[in-house]
Amino acid sequence: MNREPEPDLDSVDLHILTELQQDGRMTNVELARRVNLSAPPCLRRVRRLEETGIIRGYHADVDPVALGWEITFFALVGLESQKQAILEAFEVLATTWPEVRECHMIRGGGDFLLRLVARDTAHENELTSRLTNAPSVLRVQTLQTIRTAKDAAGVPIG
Amino acid sequence: MNREPEPDLDSVDLHILTELQQDGRMTNVELARRVNLSAPPCLRRVRRLEETGIIRGYHADVDPVALGWEITFFALVGLESQKQAILEAFEVLATTWPEVRECHMIRGGGDFLLRLVARDTAHENELTSRLTNAPSVLRVQTLQTIRTAKDAAGVPIG
DNA sequence: CCCCTGGCGCAATATCATTGCAGGACCCCA
DNA sequence: TGGGGTCCTGCAATGATATTGCGCCAGGGG
Incomplete structure (x- = not known):
């Protein structure tokens, strides 16, 4: 988890990241095949990417x-x-609620953008009013998702 | 990938989801150990969760x-x-740009919330003006993240 | 030109994934 | 009450994978 220098990634590393971003549970043998490497050096590269913090983890998408x-x-x-x-x-308040999945401080001062989940409309209303009534909260604008046209994992590579 | 009925998840399934949401690359043996099951039934449960679409995939977090x-x-x-x-x-426009990672249509009409990445400030400005100048776009409010207090994978379980 | 460094592939071994099978719990209905 | 399903488990065997040790080759300096 170092934080400093040039990661110095070559095209094979980028290819590995692309594949694992797409399917994080691929076996190392399959990954090696896709990036044209034998299994051991492929695994060593993956480990290095994990250890340097470039790969921060793997998550099932539920x-x-x-x-x-x-x-x-x-x-x-x-x-x-x-x-x-x-x-x-x-921030403490927001990160404590399980329904708050993301909490981003917004440049410009005093604003936060949250992503939340709710079981139903009543639950959503309850969360919204809990937010509105929270200490120091001036206003809450809710943006309800009715359709997600794109939800790409991670970042573009290359 | 069915879409209908009661998933009918028991506490072991929920435990599995919790673990895989946290570490999607855990071996099945380790997962089985954590949920107090032997490997074969554990793997069968994971496969079932994948096949029913409850687990939609696995992604490296880069x-x-x-x-x-x-x-x-x-x-x-x-x-x-x-x-x-x-x-x-x-939507086509947004999903086409690699810098747009998420595109959500917002209830209330005619609004979209996007999540984007940029290489630097100049790039961000360029993206913003490309958005502003896109066809039919009336206004663009950018919300720049300066700190992410919480970014939890997936959903709360339990 | 030789040495050092870094990264690769091969081969061996430890682990893991996957399948077949038998047994127990539960439920329905005669 | 008891037979026959159904569902799910664990055990054991087998095929794949992950992991490690090692020798080899290419490139960059002395």
Whole structure:
């Protein structure tokens, strides 16, 4: 997990990242075949990518609806102050709720963009009002997703 | 990939989902150990979760900054019409750009929320103006992430 | 021209994935 | 109450994979 220098990735590394970003559970043998390498050096490259923090982990992509999370929505939250303590207090609040899946501080001051899931409309309303009534919260704009046209894993490579 | 009935997940299935959501590359033997099952039934359960579409896939989580994507930002795009053809044209545009990683249509009409990555500020500006100048685009509000307090994979389970 | 470094492939071995099979729990219905 | 399904488990065998050790080759300096 170092954080400094030139990662110095060659085209084979980028190819590996592309493949694992697409299918993180591919066997090493299959991966090696796709990047035209034998298994051992391929595995060594993967390990190096993991150790340097370029690959941060692997995650199963679970269907929210199948687990009863019918609604995914975003919330743009404005706070009444940009004081450090207030920002941090809100972050603690947000990261504590399990329904909050992402919490991004937005440049420009005092705003956060959240991604949340809810079991149904009532639950969504409840979450929204819990947000609205949270300390220091000035306004909450909810953005409910009705269709996701693209949800690409990770980043473009190459 | 069925789409209908009761998934009928028991606590072991939920435990499996929790573990794989956390570490999608865990070996089946390790997973079985964690959920207190022997390897074969554990693997059968995982396969069933994959086949029913509850597990949609596995992805390596690649560090954007390590690959030169210094900036992650969101864009809230308003279109001048909610006509089907215009919405679809915008979706095609958005999903075509590699820098657009997510594209969500927002309830309320004519708005999209995008997540994008950019190599640097100049690149971000270029993307923003390309969005602003795209056909039917009325307004673009960019929300630049300066800190991500939480970025949880998937959904809460349990 | 030789040495050092780095990365590769081969081959051996430890682990893991996958399949076939037998047994137990549960349920329905006679 | 008891036979026959159904479903799911664990054990054991077998084929694949992951992992390690090692020798080889290419490139960059002295």
